[in-house]
Amino acid sequence: METTHPDPGRKASGPSRPLILGLTGSIGMGKSTTAGFFSGLGVPVNDADAVVHDLYRGEAVDPVGAAFPGTIRDGAVDRAALAQALARDPSGFKRLEAIVHPLVRRREAEFLAHHRAAATPLVMLDIPLLFETGGQGRVDKIVVVTCAPDIQKERVLKRPGMTEEKFAMLLARQVPDAVKREGANYLIDTGLGLEAAQAAAAAIVKELR
Numbered sequence: 001m002e003t004t005h006p007d008p009g010r011k012a013s014g015p016s017r018p019l020i021l022g023l024t025g026s027i028g029m030g031k032s033t034t035a036g037f038f039s040g041l042g043v044p045v046n047d048a049d050a051v052v053h054d055l056y057r058g059e060a061v062d063p064v065g066a067a068f069p070g071t072i073r074d075g076a077v078d079r080a081a082l083a084q085a086l087a088r089d090p091s092g093f094k095r096l097e098a099i100v101h102p103l104v105r106r107r108e109a110e111f112l113a114h115h116r117a118a119a120t121p122l123v124m125l126d127i128p129l130l131f132e133t134g135g136q137g138r139v140d141k142i143v144v145v146t147c148a149p150d151i152q153k154e155r156v157l158k159r160p161g162m163t164e165e166k167f168a169m170l171l172a173r174q175v176p177d178a179v180k181r182e183g184a185n186y187l188i189d190t191g192l193g194l195e196a197a198q199a200a201a202a203a204i205v206k207e208l209r
């Protein structure tokens with residue numbers, strides 16, 4: 001699948017903008033680990049999950065606290081309490097996403113503006129919900145990380161605080177892995193181990209640089 005970007009800034013005549021590589025994959029498929037490989041290869045990465053963690057200690061505290069009473073502790077969003085509130089009432093996801101996603105997008109725009117000014121040639125946006133939020137139009141190429149469902153489940157359930165119910169709740173809100181794979185320009189099978197994923201990342205960077 002080829003994607004286009006609304007910004008024609010990569011044309012030789014105009015001011016250059018970075019080539020934007022989108023990284024996505026369903027929960028536990030290995031996004032953060034793979035993003036680390038790209039980062040190690042010198043590609044700046046904007047990690048949307050990390051931005052959310054940051055917002056939950058800052059800008060998002062007041063609006064999330066107002067929308068989900070009882071989820072703020074010590075001046076920060078208590079993620080476990082928020083997950084419990086969402087489990088009790090999954091319709092809350094829409095309200096939460098309406099608060100959080102615009103703030104995430106703003107950080108993303110700041111990241112891109114910074115790298116445009118710095119004339120960085122290649123950047124990565126790690127966006128867990130890229131397909132779910134129509135992010136295809138914001139990137140030039142898409143890398144999808146994938147693995148077998150049993151490996152995915154085993155990885156996710158190892159996480160502290162994760163339960164079968166929470167895993168099912170988050171997975172149910174995601175575009176299926178098979179659909180993501182169809183939308184990929186590059187696939188990285190993280191079931192093949194760390195070395196293979198590192199090599200796949202290096203090959204992508206070599207091709208695009």
Ligand SMILES: CC(C)(COP(=O)(O)OP(=O)(O)OC[C@H]1O[C@@H](n2cnc3c(N)ncnc32)[C@H](O)[C@@H]1O)[C@@H](O)C(=O)NCCC(=O)NCCS
Nearest residue numbers: 026027048049052079082083097100104128129170173174
């Ligand atoms: C539900 C919450 C409280 C769970 O927190 P927790 O610390 O357990 O998980 P974490 O935030 O690290 O996310 C882990 C993974 O869950 C999945 N996930 C998170 N939010 C969502 C969502 N809204 N829809 C579908 N999947 C999601 C993603 O695969 C993500 O990589 C938290 O994920 C949250 O506040 N989500 C809403 C913000 C959001 O949409 N984030 C996604 C990236 S912008």
Ligand SMILES: Nc1ncnc2c1ncn2[C@@H]1O[C@H](COP(=O)(O)OP(=O)(O)OP(=O)(O)O)[C@@H](O)[C@H]1O
Nearest residue numbers: 026027028029030031032033034155190193194197
């Ligand atoms: N290529 C790989 N080979 C072996 N194990 C891997 C590989 N990539 C990731 N893992 C393991 O899988 C688990 C999940 O990886 P990671 O945290 O990167 O996933 P994620 O997609 O970012 O998760 P989430 O969607 O929950 O944020 C970790 O324990 C990690 O060590």
